[in-house]
Ligand SMILES: Nc1ncnc2c1ncn2[C@@H]1O[C@H](COP(=O)(O)OP(=O)(O)OP(=O)(O)O)[C@@H](O)[C@H]1O
């Protein structure tokens with residue numbers, strides 16, 4: 513059951529794509545999807561077999577989540593609630609025990625170019641330069657060398673790394689590496705970007721800058737986003753929808769629309785947004801929900 517106090521936002525029209533500073537300056541660097549896409553997780557359940565006992569343990573139970581390509585959906589929940597398992601199912605890395613994953617009504621049975629994944633550990637190829645990493649998926653798709661070089665450099669410029677195309681990976685900071693990873697994920701024009709705690713390893717200031725950066729990229733690329741985070745502030749600042757997973761087994765206990773990301777895109781400061789009474793009350797409600805049964809467990 514969704515708490516009624518959290519369900520107060522009217523549904524946004526999916527035909528009304530987000531506007532923001534990035535949208536106004538869109539250049540044809542990101543391969544933009546022209547039609548609305550929907551990523552659907554339908555009645556998904558996942559069981560893991562426990563090592564040793566061979567008993568099945570239900571990790572995710574009856575997840576129903578539909579993500580449109582103009583949405584920024586953030587999933588939050590306690591450690592072990594199944595967030596990464598959920599993202600792995602959406603990416604097609606793991607097969608569900610029950611239910612289906614669909615993109616635009618077509619069932620997917622594995623990873624695909626329509627869904628790009630970014631993890632906390634950037635997993636860039638250390639033997640390639642920044643541009644080489646971004647160009648790599650284009651090489652796999654047999655894009656001509658000059659064109660992939662051009663697109664890689666343009667993508668790097670879009671993520672603020674104009675001068676770093678020829679740098680080695682070990683010459684880049686953590687935030688720069690994550691931006692290379694995101695540029696690489698976007699290189700083949702996915703419909704959805706799936707991000708598992710992509711900013712988790714960054715210091716507070718870099719993380720804050722990267723949050724705004726992610727929003728700008730989302731607006732400009734018109735790529736639907738599914739982001740996993742432990743940070744409730746981050747969830748509220750970025751999301752058009754916040755989804756809360758409760759653990760044992762992982763299940764959706766709230767799915768709410770939020771507008772703070774749009775305020776951030778519109779130029780409001782993080783400080784002012786966090787000072788809003790609506791932000792504070794939603795933060796309190798979600799904190800209570802995320803930690804609902806913790807005391808019982810600890811007792
Ligand atoms: N490959 C696996 N085999 C068996 N159990 C697993 C496997 N992967 C995850 N689990 C279990 O499934 C549950 C959910 O794990 P998952 O990694 O999805 O949680 P999470 O919400 O992402 O946690 P965190 O916030 O710590 O990253 C945990 O209890 C975990 O131990």
Ligand SMILES: [Mg+2]
Pocket residue numbers: 595596597
């Ligand atoms: Mg995880």
